Amino acid sequence: MKRILKIVLFILVVGFIVIQFINRPDKTILAETAPDDITKHMQVPENVQNILKRSCYDxxxxHTKWPWYSHIAPASWLVGDDVTNGRKKMNFSEWGKISDSKKEARLNEVCEQITEGEMPLPNYLILHSKAKLSKEDKDILCRWAEEEVKKLEEKDSE
Ligand code: HEC
Structure with missing residues (x-):
């Protein structure tokens, strides 16, 4: 019986070590502000930037801040997936690369998603309670998004 336990434990330990090498997310962190960063393409007041950095930038x-458990599989796969899919949908560091109509759509979605409580992802908030948006944070973001959408529409109709 002891022998079987030892074998099972051995397999678990080896398995845990092996999965560390599978599907490691790319954890490069950008040090400086990218040329296509949203702050270089539209007005983002400091209070808005602070909210975005605190609640959305991960x-x-x-500029993702990778927590310690994001380096350990299988947690790393879950965190990596959220970051990959989040960035694919909308990356504030690559804002300049998308068309004006896409920017408008994204800005509209920002207000929608936070008002409905879809963003930040609820499972993220469990371990990042500071990222939770207050009613005031939501108002600030929505007002900002609305203003920038208006600017884009005016630019479009020129
Ligand atoms: C833990 C990671 C995470 C955080 C934090 C996060 N998001 Fe997301 N976000 C995602 C993922 C993943 C998707 C893609 C979801 C999908 O495709 O269904 C997404 C999608 C979106 C979309 C597009 C929605 C759509 O389906 O059109 C918007 C807009 C958005 N997020 C806004 C925000 C805002 C604003 C914040 C901060 C207040 C935020 N997100 C914080 C992970 C995150």
Whole structure:
């Protein structure tokens, strides 16, 4: 019986070590502000930037702060997926690369998603309670998004 336990434990330990080498997310962190960063393409007041950095940048920018457990499989796969999919949908560090109509759509979605409580992802908030948006944070983001959408529409109709 002891022998079987030892074998099982051995397999678990080896398995745990092996999975560490599978599907490791790319954890490059951008040190400086990218040329296509949203702050270089539209007005982002400091209070808005602070909210975005605190609550959205881990998944929607190239400035992800990788927590310790994001280096350990299988947690690393879950975190990596959120970041990859979040960035694919909208990356504030690559904002300049998308068309004006896409920017408009994304800005509209920002207000929608936070009002409905879809963003930041609820499972993220469990371990990042500071990222939770207050009513005031939501108002600030929505007002900002609305203003920038208006600017884009005016630019479009010129
Ligand atoms: C833990 C990671 C994470 C955080 C933090 C996060 N998001 Fe997301 N976000 C995602 C993922 C993943 C998707 C893609 C979801 C999908 O495709 O269904 C997404 C999608 C979106 C979309 C596009 C929605 C759509 O389906 O059109 C918007 C807009 C958005 N997020 C806004 C925000 C805002 C604003 C914040 C901060 C207040 C934020 N997100 C924080 C992971 C995150």
């Amino acid at each position: 998944c929607h920018s190239s």
